[in-house]
Amino acid sequence: MALLRLLAAFVVGLAATAAEAQEPLREEPGFLRVQIDGRGTRLETLIVRPDHASGRRPLALITHGKAPSHAKMSDLRAVDYAGVARDLARRGWIAAVVVRRGFGQSDGPFSAEGAGCGLPNMVQRFENEAKELEAALKALTERPDVDPDRIIALGQSAGGAAVMALAQRKPPGLKAVINLAGGLDFGDCVEKGRDALVATVRHWPWKDTIPQLWVYAGNDELFPPPVVDRMRAAALDRGGDVRFIALPEIKPSGHAVLLNTRARFVWLPEMDTSLRAWKLPTLPAERPQSEFERLGLQGRASVFEGYFSAPGEKVMAVSRTAKAFSYRYGTKDLETARRNALSECGKKAADCRTAFENDRAIVAP
Numbered sequence: 001m002a003l004l005r006l007l008a009a010f011v012v013g014l015a016a017t018a019a020e021a022q023e024p025l026r027e028e029p030g031f032l033r034v035q036i037d038g039r040g041t042r043l044e045t046l047i048v049r050p051d052h053a054s055g056r057r058p059l060a061l062i063t064h065g066k067a068p069s070h071a072k073m074s075d076l077r078a079v080d081y082a083g084v085a086r087d088l089a090r091r092g093w094i095a096a097v098v099v100r101r102g103f104g105q106s107d108g109p110f111s112a113e114g115a116g117c118g119l120p121n122m123v124q125r126f127e128n129e130a131k132e133l134e135a136a137l138k139a140l141t142e143r144p145d146v147d148p149d150r151i152i153a154l155g156q157s158a159g160g161a162a163v164m165a166l167a168q169r170k171p172p173g174l175k176a177v178i179n180l181a182g183g184l185d186f187g188d189c190v191e192k193g194r195d196a197l198v199a200t201v202r203h204w205p206w207k208d209t210i211p212q213l214w215v216y217a218g219n220d221e222l223f224p225p226p227v228v229d230r231m232r233a234a235a236l237d238r239g240g241d242v243r244f245i246a247l248p249e250i251k252p253s254g255h256a257v258l259l260n261t262r263a264r265f266v267w268l269p270e271m272d273t274s275l276r277a278w279k280l281p282t283l284p285a286e287r288p289q290s291e292f293e294r295l296g297l298q299g300r301a302s303v304f305e306g307y308f309s310a311p312g313e314k315v316m317a318v319s320r321t322a323k324a325f326s327y328r329y330g331t332k333d334l335e336t337a338r339r340n341a342l343s344e345c346g347k348k349a350a351d352c353r354t355a356f357e358n359d360r361a362i363v364a365p
Contacts, residue, residue, distance in 0.1 A: 024050060024051040024052050024360075025048055025049070025050060025051055025086060025089050025090070026048070026049050026050075026051040027046065027047070027048050027082065028046070028047040028048075028049075029045075029046050029047075029078065029079065030045055030046075030047075031043060031044055031045060031105075031106075032045045032098065032136055032139045032140065033139065034132075034135035034136055034138070034139050035135060036101070036131060036132055036135050037131070041101060041106075041107045041132075041135070042106065042107045043098055043099055043100070043101070043106045043107070043132070043136060044077070044078050044098075044099035044103075044104045044105040044106045045078055045096055045097060045098055045099065045136075046078035046079055046081070046082060046085060046096070046097040047085075047094065047095070047096045047097075048082065048085040048086055048088070048089040048094075048095045048097075049089055049093075049094040049095070049145065050089055050090075050092060050094075053092070053145075055145075056144075056145060056146060056147035056148075057092060057093060057094045057145055057146065057147060058092065058093050058094070058147050058150035058151065058152070058280065058281055059093065059094050059096065059137075059140055059141065059146045059147065059148075059150065059151045059152075059173075060085075060088040060093040060094070060095045060096070060151075060152050060153075060154060061096050061098055061133065061136065061137060061140070061151065061152070061153040061154070061163075062081055062084055062085055062088070062095060062096065062097045062098070062153075062154045062155075063097070063098050063099075063100060063133060063153070063154070063155045063156070063159035063162060063163065064076060064080075064081065064097075064099065064100070064103065064155075064156055064157075064158075064159050064258075065155075065156045065157025065158045065159050065160070065181075065258075066103075066157060066158035066159075066184070067103075073102060073103050073104075073110065074103070074104065075104075076099060076103045076104040077099075077104050077105070078097040078098075078099050078104065079097075080259075081097040081258075081259070082097070083259070083261075083311060083312065083313075084097075084154075084258060084259070084264070084311075085097050086312055087264070087268060087311050087312060088154075090283075090312065090358060090359050091272075091275075091281060091282045091283055092281040092282070093152075093281065094143075094145060094146055096136070096140050098132075098133065098136045100129055100132050100133075100159075100162070101132055111125070111128040111129070116186065117186055117188050117189040117192060117193075120186065120189070120192050120193060120195070120196035121196060121199075121200075122161070122184055122196050122197060122199075122200040123200050123203055125184070126161050126162055126164070126165035126184075126200060127165055129158070129159075129161075129162035129165065130162055130163075130165035130166040130168070130169055131169075132162075133153065133162060133163065133166045134166060134169055134171045137151060137153075137171055137173070137174070138171075141172075141173065147173075148172065148173045149172075149173045150173065150175060150280060150281075151171075151173040151174045151175060152174070152175060152176050152177065152178065152275075152280065153166055153167075153174065153177045153178070154177070154178040154180065154258075155177070155178075155179060155180065155182060156180045156181060156182075156257070156258035156259075157180075157181055157182060157183065157184075157222070157255065157258075158182075158183070158184050159182070160179040160180050160181055160182020160183065161179075161182045161183055161184055161197075161200075162182075163177040163178070163179060163182070164177060164179050164182055164201075164204070164212065165204070167209050167210050167212060168204045168205060168206075168209060170209065170210070174210060175210060175211075175278055175280060176210055176211045176212065176213070176274070176275075176278050176280070177210065177212050177213075178212070178213045178215070178271060178274075179212055179213065179214045179215070180215050180257050180258045180267070181215065181216050181217070181220055181222070181223060181255050181256075181257050181258070182214070182223075183197050183222060183223045183227075183231070184197060185222045185223075194223075194227045197223075197227070197231065198227070198230045198231055198234055201231045201234040201235055202234040202237075202238065204235075204238070205238065206235055206238035206239050206240040207238060207239035207240075208239070209240065209241065210241070211241040211242075211243070211274075211278060212235075212240065212241065212242050212243070213242075213243050213245065213270070213271065213274045214228075214232065214242055214243070214244045214245065215245045215247060215257055215267045215270070216228045216244075216245075216246060216247065216257070217246075217247040217248070217249065217250040217254035217255070217257055217263065218246055218247065218248060218249055218254065219249045219250060219254030220254040220255045220257075221253065221254055221255055222255050223255070225246070228244075232244055243274060245266075245267060245270045247263055247266055247267065248266070250262065250263045261311050261329065261330025262330075264310075264311040264330070265306070265309075265310050265311060265329065265330070268309045268310065268311060269306070269309040272285075272309055283308055283309060283359070287308060288301075288304060288305040288307075288308050289301070289305075291304075291308075291361070292304050292305075295318055295325070295355060296320070296323060297318065297323050297324065297325055298323040298324075304325060307327045307329070307356070308359065310327070310329035310330070311329055311330050312329065312330075312358045313329075313330070313331050313332065313333055313334050313336070313337050313358065314327060314328060314329035314330070314331070314337050314356075314357075314358055315327060315328060315334060315337035315338040315340075315341040315342075315354060315356065315357050315358075316341060316354070316355045316356040317338075317341040317342045317344070317345035317346075317352045317353060317354055317355060318345070318352065318353060318355040319345055319348060319349035319351050319352045319353075320351055321349050321350075321351050322348045322349035324345065324348045324349065325345065325355070326341050326344035326345040326348070326352075327341050327356075328340040328341045328344070334357055334358070337357075338354055338357070341354070342354065
């Protein structure tokens, strides 16, 4: 009996250690009830926030692109974007993935007004989607843990165009938007659609609007560099505040920059730079150097810095004897990242230990 009690205490101790090592984030799947054009609408939502943070936190709204078919539109789920939401939550934000009307489990109908080869005018289409996002922001800012004066919006593809349109509406508290490969593709009349996209950007007023960060890959199959250049010129010519980041070739799809972990490894540090310039919360710029010195590591400081801005799930392993480190990011879970980081570090020394799990320090060597 005493042995069983001892074993039980040991198991409980292991469980407590594992729980302490878990990331302090809280995930809340559910729905927002909003008013759009006087009609009650339910939008599928996933909210990820720092678990133990007190007071009001800044809000990051995240929205998706458009699937090529109605069947795939219904397959979309807010949880598909949990990784990106966690990346924002680790930076101190309440991240809310909002699924627009007609997608996933959100109420319909999907609004495609004025957007097609027969009538290639995207202005009303993006205006409709911006109104949906504005309604979502109104509901989200009623939460007692949200700071209504510090909001950003991130969007991918058609969602990127939607957050650009949202910026033109200047909703209260919105400080910046991040456009990730934003636009709308007309598959049956590609060039007509690209011309309509540029015309839409030129139509927006832009002057005195909030700052934007644009991210496009050089091999984006829907919006290649010449099209993006025309869009950017249209925005800048009208007084827009646009910072542009050109990603290298992204495989397998240059358009999928939001969920691709290699792409996120490149644009997340650029987002951090913009957030600091906008005087909004993000990772402390001085932390990598201080941790590098604390751990007594040598060389490759710039590579070490990449860990902290990298997408999760991620783990770093360090060796005291070799004064070396290895890390893995973008894995499906912490266990995979831990195993791979320790394995790679183990090629350099036998005393490798886990130093960080996501952004949380585990042990000091």
